Amino acid sequence: MKATFDVARLREEFPVLRRSQRGKPLVYLDSAATAQKPRAVIDAVSDFYANHYASIHRGVYELSETATQMFEDAREKLRTFLGAREAREIVFVKNATEAINLVARTFGRQNVGPGDEVLLTAMEHHADIVPWQMLCEERGARLRVTPIHDSGELDLEAFETLLSDRTRIVGVAHVSNVLGTINPVRELVALAHERGVPVLVDGAQAAPRIPLDVRALGCDFYAVSGHKLYGPNGIGALYARAELLETMPPFLGGGSMIESVSFEKTTYAGIPARFEAGSPNSEGAVGLAAALDWLFGLGMTNVARHEAELLAWATELLDAIPGVRIYGRAAAKTGVLSFTLDGVHPHDVGTVLDGEGIAIRAGHHCAQPLMERYGVPAMARVSLGVYNDHADLERLAHAVRKTAEMFR
């Protein structure tokens, strides 16, 4: 399989890739934490401030109308990107974390009561654990966790057993930020829906890596972060089926989310405005729209193919190094490769690689329960982006070998 876009040319579009780290050309292998930004995104944000910036949804003048239009165009782009039916099913938030908190605080509070259960998986990011844990504590409900196999694949039989008549919502990562596993969301949704249980999908890692279609997945909620999608920081989106969104109470109160306010009573706006209190991150939305346009240009199928090919190559290179242990061997896997090197702490691996100009993540990856599951305090994680190429991976493998020699 060959990537169907020109990676060398594409790299030119990322200014940061021209810089060095510790005196060596930068190899950026931490895109699962946050992706670097193409010139198109940087320019879109700057152009918005230079030429189109004003308050949105409020102004009675042309400048504000343009800014509002750009903001709403971004919502429409997200609708297309996620495969939603209507733009009003897209709520702008800060990031996937806020999206999940929004659902837990509104839909969760409304539907989860004493003795009820929230069903998650052992590979969730803290962002898809802690909001539910807070909800369960508040409501006297119980958190249940679907175990995983050593391969990093979900135990589907256990999932089915754990779905009970007390389950009120299921939370699952589409792609694990540590194991790279692509979870069978469509099947999980079908199983949950058979019992009338809605499903929230944490799409933070999947959105930048594989083509999405929330209607085909059938999920009820889908959370994404703009900064992992090559877009700006501080902007993200929650997709929620309109029928559910309509029934949900507001999240934060303030301007924009109201219909009318008096000191006696406030009536709330319709969706999605009801969930967007206060002045929104409009430059973030406009920047994210530019990122999505840019991704549409590449084609998500091509992006997925590129990452699959690089992942296979990275796996082969690291497997050939004595002492390397790779965590997560799911048949359906993408973009992320976590490993340890025998006798060397992941932080030391990270520091030696840093010295070689290579940026990776070392630590618990906001998935402490998963570290426990594999019996390690931390892992080193390589994660891929559209700009990575074979040369990056050769330098990675060389540096990992060097690390092993140094600590021998």
Place this chain on the structure above:
Amino acid sequence: MSDLRELYQTTILDHNRQPRNFRVPAAANRSATGHNPLCGDRVSVHVELEDGVVKDVGFQGNGCAISTASASLMTQAVKGKPVADVRRLFDAFHALVTSDPRREIDPDGVGKLAVFAGVREYPVRVKCATLAWHTLRAALDGGGATVKTE
């Protein structure tokens, strides 16, 4: 690689491979646990304190090379010293690893611990180097609580 050798000096690699005083002294009467939430590393320090002197000291736990070697070298450096000297050494060591990397170091103040000067170039690793020291101080203060680096 020259910079890295500066950080991972032979002494550090040696103490990481074979940590000294990696034990709980039988007569330990003070101890504390340290936790670095950033990396999940944990270390416990156990002290036998007698008449204001660190008669014996050991540590347990696992972490990166910097934190393991720092704990190991610390136990050697403080064993037999009066508490007041240990506190002064803590201050000198802390000043060393957080000082401006361009500044010349004064090896007299910290002795063998000067091998950690390379940490100055890696601010994110300062916590690794100081975790055992913070934990030791907590043990001497008699807290018994878990120390966090953040």
